Amino acid sequence: MRTESGQIFKLGDYRPTDFVVERIDLTFELDPAATKVVSRMILHRREGVAADAALVLDGDELTLDGLQLDGNDIDPAGYAVTPDSLTIRALPESGPFEITVSTTISPETNTTLMGLYRSSGVYCTQCEAEGFRRITYFYDRPDVLAVYTVTVIARKDDAKLLLSNGNFLGGGDYDEGRHFAAWFDPHPKPSYLFALVGGDLGMIEDSFTTMSGRDVALKIYVEHGKEARAAYAMDALKRSMKWDEEVYGREYDLDIFQIVAVSDFNMGAMENKGLNVFNDKYVLADPETATDADYANIEAIIAHEYFHNWTGNRITCRDWFQLCLKEGLTVYRDHTFSADQRSAPVKRIAEIRLLKAHQFPEDAGPLAHPVRPQKYREINNFYTATVYEKGSEVVRMIRTILGAEDFRKGMDLYFERHDGDASTIEDFLACFTDASGRDLTQFALWYSQAGTPLVTVSTDWNEAGKTFSVTLEQSLAPTPGQSRKALMHIPLAYGLILPDGREFEGQPHGGEAGNGVFHLTKRKQTFRFAGVPERPVLSINRGFSAPVNIAMEQSIADLAHIARHDSDGVARWQAINDHATRSLISAARLSRDDRKLPSVAELAEILIATAADESLEPAFRAQTLTLPSESDIAREIGGNIDPDAIHAAREAVMKEVAHAGLETFAALADSAPTGPYSPDAEDAGKRALAATAMAYASIAEGWPDRLKKAFDAADNMTMMAQALQLLVYQFASAEETREALESFRARFADNPLALDKWHTIQAMAPGAKSYDRVEHLLAGPDFDRTNPNRMRALVGAFSAGNPTGFNRADGAGYRLLAREVIAIDKRNPQLAARLLTALRSWQSLESGRQEHARLALVSIREAGALSADVSDIVDRMLPG
Template sequence: MRDESGAVIRLEDYRPTDYLIDRTELDIRLDRHATRVRATLHLRANAAGRPSAPLVLDGDELRLISLAIDGRPAAPDAYEASPERLVIHAPPASPFTLTIETEIDPTANTKLMGLYRSGSAYCTQCEAEGFRRITYFLDRPDVLSVFTTRIEADRDEAPVLLGNGNPVKAGDAGGGRHYAVWHDPFPKPCYLFAIVGGRLDKVADTFTTMSGRRVDIAVYVEPGKAGDAAYALDALKRSMAWDERVFGREYDLDVFNVVAVSDFNMGAMENKGLNIFNDKYVLASPETATDTDYANIEAIIAHEYFHNWTGNRITCRDWFQLCLKEGLTVFRDQEFSADQRSRAVKRIADVRVLRSQQFAEDSGPLAHPVRPRQYREINNFYTATVYEKGAEVIRMLRTLIGEEAFRRGMDLYFDRYDGTAATIEQFLSCFAEASGRDLGHFALWYEQAGTPTVTARGHYDPAAKVYRLTLTQATPPTPGQLEKSPQVIPISLGLVGASGADIPLSPPATEGHAPGVFVLDGPSATLTFTDVPEKPVPSLLRGFSAPVRLEIDLEEEDLLVLFRHDSDPFNQWQSAQTVATRAILRAVAGDKRAADHRMADALRHFLAMRAASDPAFAAQVLALPTEADIAREIGHDVDPDAVHHARRLVKAEIGAALGDELAELYGRLTTREPYTPDAAGAGRRALRNACLDLLAAGRPAEGEAFALHQFRDADNMTDRFAALSVLSHLPGTARETALAEFAERFRDNALVLDKWFSLQAMIPETGTLERVRGLMSHPAFSMGNPNRVRSLIGSFAMGNLTQFNRPDGAGYEFLADIVIALDARNPQVAARLLTAFRTWKMLEPGRRALAEKALRRVAETPGLSPDVADISGRSLS
């Protein structure tokens, strides 16, 4: 239960609910300003709860119209009602019913939680605690109820009425109104409740499950946008088939609906049988969506569908177990995308996200364990740690016990806990049983915050042909956890010889684990390899086998050996990243020629050997570490301007050195074949645009000419926007003209204009803050739409390292003003923007003081929401 005072809620204080709600019957009569909700709750006392306890139901800005107990109006002294709570002082003998009528205003609901209006449609968002904004309820995930929902609306305003589960009946309600009844036979917590009503178009199809049942599937969109929903529908069908094939999970209802709305605080929501999506993760056409957009749609459609089993059929006992559904489901959608596209490229992309978001979180004041032990506002724990690191923990578990035991453990989990609200301990017990292993030490990954650093030091004895590798681990202090214990770290490794071949390992692995997997579970360990014929180069953390930082004593030439020859594609990419990182760090330190010829020669050789056969992987190799990556490597007293100039210098040097090769490859990859969003086509475009980006850095005039031609000649958004992105870093008339042409061409497409807003917000120039202020007055921008706010304000604060961190503090003050103003309207979005300060403590002293001043101004603002008060307070701790 939420404590409106902002008090800390602790895992150890969990106790079972005093009452259960077996059935919930809802009658929702939609009206723009006065929606009536009649809820009939069938309750009984919980044997595990407190006997004869008062019944306390959660609310949030509710207006109670009437209350009946067992069909009779409740006496005034039998209950106490406020907008935030309904208390029945002495409930009747179990079982009993409550009939509660409330009135809400969907149009005034700018928080976009509960029932609200998006465009011309009614929709809901109930995770984490939004259902209490619809009716009074036991709004906690361990209260599972069977929902039957009658929805009534004006037929002209809302001809489409959707709910959870299966459609039961529909008909005329008189007075120009109609109704639909939906029944979900599977008990679920109220955070999975959803309805949608509006004038919507749809694309539809069917899917036949592995047992032969027909499922009607559909994607609903705003009128006129059905042509942009075909890819999402196809991704849904592929997700359903994949989950059957890989996890044995069959869909369980007669229908599955996806609805795209334009106002949404998150990416999407897995409501049972009725997934509601931010429209940016549904709508796509070659003219308006990039290859990245298509990949994101595929992944997020899959993610929400996979929640049907990992989140819906088995849900969380409490919100501390959030990673149980989110981390596990992220792992599942990552595996799906890897199977649909390139496994190596997908792994690199996922690790880039992990490092940029979660490692940054782990190193700052907002660090918390994958399963936090306490929170003030649960909305603030939908974080990269819960999602991305949570997925890495699942991946390590599979590495430790092997794929067969992992599948047995998943099957056991589904069989044992179907229809329940589970815990991390129950989840892990299934894998311990399936594998015969004690996972008690491994469970520390769920309890301990921070990113471990693994340090590796090698020594080769040529006379004895013995190679010794000493590994140590340490995790820095994090808020509330000053002392850290050693964790279980699976290290997948190989030894690479000078010729490039892997040297056979003797011994092959830690006992009981897959070949090449060694487990570091103490402070340090020394691995001794015998019969090693030559000095090897160690290839550690193959496939990024654990979410740790690696410090290793390899010379640059050793790293280039791995780049040329490593059989593990992730470490081949990683070695190139490490070489580039070292070059940029040298430039930060003042080396005016940081990238030597060996790096350019290695890239030239790589492109000659791999560009044609694996363009998507080659594109990843050509992408330098980001400014945020470099700042994280420095770790303290960071000067963002110095980082930016150093990276730009190294990028220019590489672009100039490889100019001829890049220009030739760019031309060779140019094609007039029709656009398709498949992996092969996306890979070619990715490499072509990576070449353009580097070429423009090294040869600006030539790069600008190529980019302008591509911008105007492109037949797809991927190439057009990539060209515009290159031009955005080349000040002058060409850039401004291209930006104006882009805005005019797509003036009626809000999602495309979001790209335009975002791109300008990330221009690393001193005039960008004023540009952002000016764009806030653009007709397409709205502070009421989360996508618009994230595209402009969020991109500036989280994607523009130099201008958000201006030395005069103007970027900090700008964001503080926005957060304070937005907090009253949409606390969730305001709080998420404020996390841009998560790394403020690593800045150099001048910027650090100014960032702290802005944060304190936010924290000291009267009347802050719990969301923003929590983030500001923890950021300053």
Template sequence: MRTDTGQVIRLADYSPADFVLERTDLTFELDPRSTKVEARLIFHRRPGVAADAPLVLDGDELSLSGLLIDQAEAEASRYTVTPDRLEIRDLPEESPFEITVVTIIDPESNTQLMGLYRTNGVYCTQCEAEGFRRITYFPDRPDVLSPFTITIIAEKAGNPLLLSNGNFLGGGNYDEGRHFAAWFDPHPKPSYLFALVAGDLGVVEDTFTTASGNEVALKIYVEHGNEPRAAYAMDALKRSMKWDEERFGREYDLNIFQIVAVSDFNMGAMENKGLNVFNDKYVLADPETATDADYANIEAIIAHEYFHNWTGNRITCRDWFQLCLKEGLTVYRDHEFSADQRSRAVKRIAEVRHLKAEQFAEDSGPLAHPVRPETYREINNFYTTTVYEKGSEVTRMIATLLGDDGFRKGMDLYFERHDGEAATVEDFVKSFEDATGRDLSQFKLWYSQAGTPLVTVSTAYDAAARTFTLSLEQMVPATPGQSAKQPMHIPLKFALIGENGGEIAPTAVSGGEVSGDVLHLTERSQTFTFTEVPDRPVLSLNRGFSAPINLSFDQSGADLAHIARHDSDLFARWQALSDLALPVLNKAANDARDGKVVSVDPALVSALIETLANDKLEPAFRAQALSLASEADIARELGGNNNPDAIHAGRNAVLKAVAEKGFSTFERLYKELAPKGVFAPDAAGAGRRALRNVALTYLAHAEESPARAAEAFAEADNMTELAHALTVLAHRFPEADETLAALAAFATRFDTNPLVLDKWFSIQATIPGEAALARVEALMKDPRFNAQNPNRVRALVGTFAFANPTGFNRVDGAGYRLLADQILAIDPRNPQLAARLLTAMRSWRSLEPVRAEAAKAALGKITGAKQLSADVADIVERMLKA
């Protein structure tokens, strides 16, 4: 099932492999430029497979050095080999039989960072999705599982650590100057979960005792000197292990769990069985160098990769079309973990902000695809927010439909039935159906239909009859390859809020299924009638964002303000404030576009200031409520013909109006929330810092002076406040002497810390306005810019393209041309990085005509290149397809 040729792979064409892999023994003799890999593989024919069927193994830029069949050298007539494929014929009639493949690979020159590569003197692997075939010829597909025994041989002085999956068997001296280590993973796994790390690293060690009394050794490996900065990651790991036992009944199953942090990594982290490999930005943290957002990300991603031990490793996916089965499910699990560790409401708001900004944009553009796609050309391009975040929302809806007990029963049955197997979405859903008796056949459309459903809402109250009617109509928009859609099963949490702010419990509801506080919308249109409703209620709908939908509900400002003041669901209160603000922001953008004076609705300003001043609400919630929709959110709401400069100007006008009206409150909070005592990366401390930073942002809009932000920068004793003060200076006063001095001081202070320098690059890449392009071009020539490091490229080029609407979307198209040039330069050495950068242009059709034409020309430049990877070719062709 090759994908790098660009051929279309179809779910409907799936069939099991002809040969069953019983065992994998790998021996690595590590050398920077010439690593020898010997793979001893034990196979047997699957019943019913023809005796003359060949064994076909996948490769990628490989060179075969030796081939044995049952320990005898294979005759040339019995096999055909290319860099991408090894076909072996005339196989032994008796099963099982043994194939030994020897390859020689060059880790030092592997700039794709897939397979086995070297980074800062450390050997490292990344095999998901199809990287293992860059190591040796192998049946590299997720439904081929076997136990792995690994022997690693390497020069001892430079590689005191020799790590792989599973439990350590032993090791010792091998020959002069070299040593070896052997590892065994008894749990059958696919090749994409293989891992190897060798080099010289520091370690942080701890232990965890499982619920059944097994002691697990915990080790986190980092570059020497960074050991203290791994303490929070270790704490997050232990909390994750305990939480998974309590919430899902899942214990860890090996004697050791290891994490290795490396600086050159295409992804955030990888869940290899027993040996997770992490991008070091999601491991290293201390108050001086990490923000509260960094701490939260470390906590979530440590948990995510650990939770994969069961949802992804012990039960893996049958094929890559089932990717949501491990990723969406595990995102749901890490979201729930973080919600329990922090504020559930604030975490949910952050999740929905991200979902709307990223996944909704994906769902409405040329890259839209179902949670489980039917086809793909390059699987690396389907590690998307749809698979991850919408996949998580689909799991959340199952939990909403079934309730806590029903969801846990379904998960328990899923683990019981499919442990050690490669499963499908059907297997997953069937477990819930069988555990609870609930028919989820209509609900499964969430996996197969792309697009964000639009639910239109209307209400009416009959005072004489004491009835309240709620009419709902759903529509799923057409998406690439799917023009006609069926009605979905949409669970909508709701409440009826009375005049006094309390919830009204209706006597009865007719018109469809209602279970507790959940309405089940299953038809294209439905009307629910609530009886014995004493007064006109205010409807709070889709509370907690129970379904990932767009709502079209012409709710009055007074009703939204009522929800914002009284709803017991804090997410619903935030959503009401957001719904109040969006029309004002949209109008402000249109006024700015048309050259009109921007006016701001006083009702919105009052509602925001009232929320800000409400000390009964936690600071983290108030910070979210006052963080207005982003420019990208406003562009999405406007729908098309967008002018990023006008959106920016309109949003700033609204910010300034709120800042001026609430100046005294912002100033009071800014002073009251000043740091006191020792920094702690807990939820309460993070919330106070978040609200103080919001106050600083608004004060800078009101005062139009860099003085306060410069003072905040000078006094900050933690990276959260230091980086935010620098951001306010750079974004509001880019040419001020105070800003230039702060940027220089920041770079000097953290010159030896790559992760903090990434923040320095990102802050400057997001300075709005036309001058951003020249600034980015200058930073690309800075000696601190490393074009070979994915983190640094993402920090500068990626942040500019994804997070600077005015700078990137210049009317002359220069921003698009810069990105196109960078993609063409990066693609030959790292196609995954290039393809992900390219998705920054996914919404180009929503721009006003001049910018849209410039963006289209830049995409045309990419398609006109003589040679493109399948990764980039797939993305750009889908973007340009009408």
């Protein structure tokens, strides 16, 4: 584990390596305590590099066993070695040469889950971002692309299955009691895409015929007995492969594609070339143990990792500053895939909720950074919502600006021009400029400026002249390291909705606009529409075309008009959500002062009407009925946050809506589809609506009977988990709740993923008492601190998803997180650092909670011997 380091890496310091790695042959002799690794590299000196330049390779806690040049031992005077680097001097001035490096590593003691580790009897690797250096000394950076041949040797009783990247070359007996398997990947790749798996696993297999007629073998490996639960993942994989051919013309390029699901994994999944490694929660599913959300996540993440084959693997990043080039782009691709597979408006609403819940707070706090950072101290800490989700939004804006046809031309040019390259953002944008002729220089600021732009919108209706004007003004607040910001190019999709619900189709004057999009490129611009017959209502930022905050005074009547008539489903939802947000913020401010809450009759009327409108998709109705979360309300308030007041206000609003619409909600609560379970979008939407209605109905009825009956009758995890969650949230002390919790735990005692849900439901139950519940669960027999999924399910869910419990006025929640982060950091720094980001918005709290949070951060800083991962997060969150 790399301990605290002050080294800062800067984008401007990039330079290529002095030596080029042409190929690498790796031999592993697997052993839990002492795995031998032999790396044979063919290299040559880069043209123009000085003859006395040394070869400097990366390492991390390595011990060198042997070192050779062209088959001969190198004199110790010719090299310098530390656990973190290997420097070799006196190398040939021309022509290729061979360096052989031998190391021994201990997979079973590697608790960081980076590099090669062994857990639950399975050898597994995770090399992104800098894990390969924990295996052998190498140029562990993304711009070093080489062809890999891998031979894996193991005892048959230790690892029956031996996998690596690429195509299978062959295998068999190696010597008495041992066997081997050899793999060759013909596509040059960086070290972060290397993968190895060894163990005893079950398998399901299928095949896919590509658009050129090649047959590809598809294999998914899981723990024995869980094979049937991988069927949906296989189906999602085949649909992803077909979609990428149809939408982007991308064909798979190896003879085999393999997925391995493991239970101990820091990531969601990893796109290693031809051998994806997944956290098993994103592979395993059946109706009894997986919710509709689990199925949707499996579909999306399977697609995401497969799509990386081209956007990440065939074309990779020149350096880690370009991380969004593969992640943001691939998130955009998996989002559009899911939109095509399911309901596009509902999927988009879910994306907006996620972006606002995670990325907007990141942009507004001490961890703010550009989509492409200019510097970093620990790259593991930049696998963030900004890189992934905002990075996706930036790609979406390119498509909005260029249109579908030119966007596809740009993508085709990108694949053609940079296949086999380690590329940059500039390379990516140049393809769209060259394909469309459009200058994207100003737009490129989205990659280099942190923060969420604010667009202030005002309108003016001239009855006499029949003109309607829209004035837009942009501003961007200072963020850490960026006090001055340049003007952005912000594409804002819009519509003008006339009183009869029709849309005005005229084009504006006074600024660039077209295809229903305002292009805001100056500080302030006014767009004027002539010949407008009656006063219209402006629908702005349709489809959330730009990831910005909108400041606009709109009456409740105008919001209701958008909600009823807008042709854009996302805009209809946004109008209702904006109305709800206003009501909730007013209620929270009054609740804090112990004043009577205002009536929300208008909001209740809109929500009830939406719930009953059978012309709308059930999934859309469910999204609309889901009020802004407590975190959403806090984000909109901005500062001096009192989580208890927000919670009380939201509960009061929900109660008033519930009582007003009890008849409607009670009927919808029983409307979940019957018969065999299907995870398809239609049935999932119906269950979502029934579950949301159940929440309102149970609030209005005031007793847990309906929820306990729903729990007992549920024949799928979606409805069972929802009923249990509502019991715990609404009737925590009821006997029915205790019985349901015990029943769930007993039923799924041998199912770790289901028990994760059991922990999360309890961790997120609101109220100050949830702290005591979490402490009890931490000490319970079902809790395993070494498993990242279980830590995220309990500590992560409590700290990031329970505003009242975590933000207790006495600071106990912050102290709990600090204690756990300090302990976890000694074993798994990446996990510890990610859990710690739950405190990213601590400075927006009211003063008492702020001080408790600050002291918790100070206690972590003063703990000593912190990893670079955790130290980096603490230092960025603590001022001074």
